[in-house]
Amino acid sequence: MSSNARSFVIGIPVYQGVDLMDVAAPREMFSWMGENWSAQGTVRVLCVAERVELVTTRDGFRILPDATFCQVPRVDLLWVPGGDVDALQREMQNQAFLGHLRAWARTARWVTSVCEGAMLLAAAGLLTGYQATTHWNFLHCLAEYPVEVIGGDGYFPRFWVDDRKPGPVRVTGAGISAGLDEALELVRRIAGQAVGDQVQQVTQYYPDPPFLAPTPDLSGCPLDPA
DSSP: OOOOTTEEEEEEEOOTTBOHHHHHHHHHHHHHHHHHOTTTOEEEEEEEESSSSOEEOTTSOEEOOSEEGGGOOOOSEEEEOOBOHHHHHHHTTOHHHHHHHHHHHHHOSEEEEOTTHHHHHHHTTSSTTSEEOOOGGGHHHHTTSSOEEOOOBTTBOOSEEEEOOSSSEEEEEOSTTHHHHHHHHHHHHHHOHHHHHHHHHHHTOOOOOSOOOOOOOOOSOTTSOO
C-alpha cells in the first residue's frame, strides 16, 4: 500500500503489548476527519505491524493490522502509541521497528506519539533536540535521552507538546487519554477549524471529568533495571 495524490495516510504502528486507547482513540478521531474533510479526498488510517497477524494489547484486546510495515512505505502522519514496560523494552531494542520509524519520519509531515510512544521515538533518535512529553510515570525515562522534557505538574498536566524545528512537526502526548485531546487538535491543525468542530460534535467529546486526581510526583524510570 502507498499513498497517492488524493490520499492523506496516517500510520499507527502496533506491537504486542501496545496500549489499546493509544490506538483506538486517535483511530476514531482521525477516521471522522476523513468523513468530514471532503476537500482532501481520501484519508486512510492504517494500523501497521511487522506481520498481519493478531496483536494483543496490554489489556488483552486483539487488533488485526491493516498492513505490514513494508506495505506502507510512506505516511503523512506517523502516530506512535505506547505500551507496557516489557513491550517498550523489547521494541526500543528492535532495530527493524526503529528503522521503520526513521524511514517514515523522513517523509512524514507530522511525527507524533502518545503516552510511552515518545520512548520509541526517542530510542529511534527522532526526538533528539526537541521538546517532548510522555506519561508522567516515564518522564524520568525520557530525560535519559537528549530531549527537552516538558512535564505536567499537579492537577493540570500538559496534554501535548509540539516542536516545530525544520522538518516534520513533532507532537508528543501525555498519558493514554491525552490521545483524544491530541488527536482532535491534530485534526483541527491539519483539516481546519470547521472540520475540527465537526469531529468534536460527532464524537461528542466535551471533556468534563467528574473529579481531578493529582498527578503523582515520582522519581526514577520504570524501564531502568531494579
